Every structure is written in C-alpha cells, then in structure tokens.
Amino acid sequence: MKTLAACLLSSAALIVAAPVSALAAPSAQAVEIAHKYVIVDGHVDAPSTVAEAGADIAAGEKTVDFDYARAKEGGLDAPFMSIYVAADYEEKGGAKARADILIGLMEGVAAQHPDKYEIAYSPKDVRRIFAEGKIALPLGMENGSPIEGDLANLKHFYDRGVRYVTLAHSKANHISDSSYDENKKWDGLSPFGFEVVRAMNDLGIMVDVSHLSDAAIEDALATSRAPVIASHSSLRHFTPDWERNLSDDLVKKIADNGGVVMINYGSSFLNEAANTYSAPRTAAREAEEKKLGRAMTEEEASAFGKAWLEAHPYPYATLEDVLNHIDRAVELAGIDHVGLGTDYDGVGDSLPVGLKDVSSYPVLVDGLLAREYDEASIEKILGANALRVWEEVEKARKKRKW
Structure with a gap:
C-alpha cells in the first residue's frame, strides 16, 4: 500500500492473487511457542484498511492480512496499528486531522469489542492485555507531518496513545528527509526535526527511523538519548543500493544505541529480484x-x-529470505536488537509465500527452530526486544513544559 515498489505493483494491478503457501502446517512446538510469548509486530496497516475499505477487523469482513481470528490463530498479541498519513498531506494540509480520524477508528474498534481488543499505552498494558487473552493495539504514527510544526501537537498525539512516530514517509517533510525522495532538502533532520526527537524522548515516544534517509537516521541516532526503532525495515545487504532498507553500518549503530531493527515482510524488501521487478516492466x-x-x-x-x-x-520472497534477514541482523546487531515489523496490510500482494497473513507467525517460529535458535532467542525476536526498547524509552522520559 505504501512502499514505493508496492505502490507501483498494486496501482498497475500486475500481481495476481498471491500463490498458496507451499509450506507444511506449523509444528505443535511452533504453535505452542507462538502462543506462549508476547508477539509484538512493529507495523500493521489495518487502520487504513478500516478507513478506506470499511473493514471490520473484529469480524474479519473486508480485511486483508489482519483480523482478530487470524491474529489469535497466529499468536499475535500486540500489533502496532499504523496511523499512516500520506506524504501529500504535508502540502495540502489536514495531516493532524487525518491522524486523529485513524486514532478515533482504533478507539472505536476497542470500545465496540472490549472482549477482543484494547488500546495499549505501555509495555505494562501489553503484558496485562496478553494475560487477559485479548489483543493489545498500541499505536504508531507513520509520518511526522501531523505534528504540523508545533510540539504541542506531539504532546496531543502522545495523550491520544501514539507511542512511536516514523519521522517521515515517502517525501521529505518539515522534520526529516526521506529515503524515497531524491530531494534531500535538509541533508538529514531539519532544525525542527532535532527538536522533535528531543521532545519525543521527553514524552516517552519511540523515534522510528524507518523510511528516513541515511543522513537523517544518523542525525536521529546522534540526537536521541533513548533507543530508537526501525519499525518495518529490512537489510540493504540483500537489496543493494536501496536506501529504504538499512545498511550494515546503520544496523550496527541502531544496536549500539540500544534500539531494535524490525524486519519487513514485503518481497521487495527481502530479495533483489522483487526489489528490481518494476523497472524492466515500466521500460x-x-x-x-x-x-x-x-x-x-x-x-x-x-x-x-x-x-x-x-x-x-513475480519473484515472491520465501520464509528462507525472511530468515536470512533475521540471521544477518542478529550477526550484525546481536540477538537483543532484532524484531518483527511485517508491514501486513501495507505491502499489497507482495508478502512471502507461506507468510501471507497474521496467522503465520508459527511458520516463522518453525523456521527459526530449524536454524537452531533457542526458545529464549525466539522470544526476544517475537516481542521481548521491542518491549525492552519501549520500556527504556519510558524510563528516559523527562518533565518539561508544553
């Protein structure tokens, strides 16, 4: 829905229905592990599906990759709901209002289905909601445009439940340059962007560096006194020269900062063939x-x-591709700094074979077991690392006047 490659593919209607999984059903051990530990997904675009298609994520009507029944089947406990505001709102206005609408939709879902969903405002909330057998809905805002140049708006969104902000999206905005935008107007963060990062630290909002240019990520890391996240990014090692994915050096620096890299499931993020698929077709x-x-x-x-x-x-990615990204991220960053940010509902039909929706986390667990990850390490990748970073960001809060 939102990555450049996915936009090109879906807008041209060139990918037919995704192939049926060729993988065997997950093992009983994998299912048990997926339901035993809190699974945090750093990025799920269900709010846009609700807003644009009238999806009912409680009943599973008009949904794409995420709904209650499939999430429960897969063991998903805390999907960050993406409060996605398109880049064009920066110029046309209405970014703050759009974000408020999407937040309101998620509040409405939770209010209408208190037996299934609850908005989560903290890691403590996530663990309590998990223990109660419900699905926690933490909120992450994708694109900083709704801040609209006023730190009071950042406080407003914190009060409404936003716990991470992706500073920019597909175009440079008043906060940061974007990896997708050839116009690097700020050569990193804008002067106001530095203020935003410091204010996010003070509030306890995680700084999300997915979508940012390399220089902007460097600025965010140099400025933040709390760990940062890459909520839905994979590794550039497998997609050379594609700035949207993270370089080896940046993966290491995010780890040095104490943060977490959350692997994106879009095929164009995972293998070079999918990443470069559109160019010859367009030509x-x-x-x-x-x-x-x-x-x-x-x-x-x-x-x-x-x-x-x-x-x-279309060269769909596979489970092996996802595992290759996880392996390399662990090699570069360490087991404490890797997580999942699938981008379900956000990458169109490009999801890997066998990992087509939120019921599939046990399939990933089986893959991790086959690559000899122990249960403690799998727990960290599934969600413990993300919760640890969120807790550290909370601890770094600082009182300030708004």
Whole structure:
C-alpha cells in the first residue's frame, strides 16, 4: 500500500492473487511457542484498511492480512496499528486531522469489542492485555507531518496513545528527509526535526527511523538519548543500493544505541529480484507506448500487465529470505536488537509465500527452530526486544513544559 515498489505493483494491478503457501502446517512446538510469548509486530496497516475499505477487523469482513481470528490463530498479541498519513498531506494540509480520524477508528474498534481488543499505552498494558487473552493495539504514527510544526501537537498525539512516530514517509517533510525522495532538502533532520526527537524522548515516544534517509537516521541516532526503532525495515545487504532498507553500518549503530531493527515482510524488501521487478516492466510499457505514439488505454494497460506477468512471474520472497534477514541482523546487531515489523496490510500482494497473513507467525517460529535458535532467542525476536526498547524509552522520559 505504501512502499514505493508496492505502490507501483498494486496501482498497475500486475500481481495476481498471491500463490498458496507451499509450506507444511506449523509444528505443535511452533504453535505452542507462538502462543506462549508476547508477539509484538512493529507495523500493521489495518487502520487504513478500516478507513478506506470499511473493514471490520473484529469480524474479519473486508480485511486483508489482519483480523482478530487470524491474529489469535497466529499468536499475535500486540500489533502496532499504523496511523499512516500520506506524504501529500504535508502540502495540502489536514495531516493532524487525518491522524486523529485513524486514532478515533482504533478507539472505536476497542470500545465496540472490549472482549477482543484494547488500546495499549505501555509495555505494562501489553503484558496485562496478553494475560487477559485479548489483543493489545498500541499505536504508531507513520509520518511526522501531523505534528504540523508545533510540539504541542506531539504532546496531543502522545495523550491520544501514539507511542512511536516514523519521522517521515515517502517525501521529505518539515522534520526529516526521506529515503524515497531524491530531494534531500535538509541533508538529514531539519532544525525542527532535532527538536522533535528531543521532545519525543521527553514524552516517552519511540523515534522510528524507518523510511528516513541515511543522513537523517544518523542525525536521529546522534540526537536521541533513548533507543530508537526501525519499525518495518529490512537489510540493504540483500537489496543493494536501496536506501529504504538499512545498511550494515546503520544496523550496527541502531544496536549500539540500544534500539531494535524490525524486519519487513514485503518481497521487495527481502530479495533483489522483487526489489528490481518494476523497472524492466515500466521500460517495456514505455517502449510499447512509444510505438503506439500515445499512452495506453486502461484496457490496453491491463492486458499488457497480464501478459507481462505471465512471461515474468513475480519473484515472491520465501520464509528462507525472511530468515536470512533475521540471521544477518542478529550477526550484525546481536540477538537483543532484532524484531518483527511485517508491514501486513501495507505491502499489497507482495508478502512471502507461506507468510501471507497474521496467522503465520508459527511458520516463522518453525523456521527459526530449524536454524537452531533457542526458545529464549525466539522470544526476544517475537516481542521481548521491542518491549525492552519501549520500556527504556519510558524510563528516559523527562518533565518539561508544553
């Protein structure tokens, strides 16, 4: 829905229904582990699905990757609900109002289904809600545009439950440069962006560096006195030259900062073939339109897309790709600094084979077991690391006047 590659793929309607998982059903051991420990997912875009499609995530109607029944099946306990505000709100206005609407939708879901969901404002809340058998809904705001240049708005969003802010999204904003934007207007964070990071520390809001340019991540790390998170990023080692994923050096620096890197499940994040899939297709379409001497009609574009897909099947990532990212992140950062930020509901049809929705966490656990991760390490990856960072951010709070 929101990554550049996913936007290109979904907008052109070039990926057909995702292939059925070829993986065996998860083992009883994996299911037990997935339900024994708190699973925290750093990024799930269900609020946008609710807002745009009228999805009912309690009943499972019009949902995509996340709903209550599948989350319970998979053992998901604390998915951070992404309060996603598109980059264009920076210029057209209304960013704060859009964020408030999405927060209100999540509050409404929790109020209507108190037996299933509860907004979580702290790691203590998450653990209590888990013990009560419900699903915690912590909130993370994707894109700092709703702050609208006023730190009082940051306090407003903290009061409404936001516990991390992704400083920018697909375009540079008044806070930070973006990895997707060739215009690096600030060469990192803006002057106000430095103030925002310090204010987030004071409030106890996690600084999320996913989507940021390398220079902006460096600025955030140098400024924050609390650990930062990358709520839904994978490793650039596997997608060379793609700034949206993290370099080895930045993974190490996030670990040195005490933070956590949360692995994204989008195929374009996980393997180079998926990451570069769109470029030759776009070139072929442009060449065809040049021959025609005009742009394709909607029908022609659809036919072209279907033919291209038949000739060039989309290279979906696999469980092994996800595990490769986890292995390398652990090698670089250490077992205490790796987590999950799947981007369910946010990367369209590009999810890996066998990991197509929130019922699939036991499949990942089986993969980790096969790679000889012990149960204590799996617990950390599933959620303990994310909760530890959140607790450290809470401890770093500092009183200030707003």
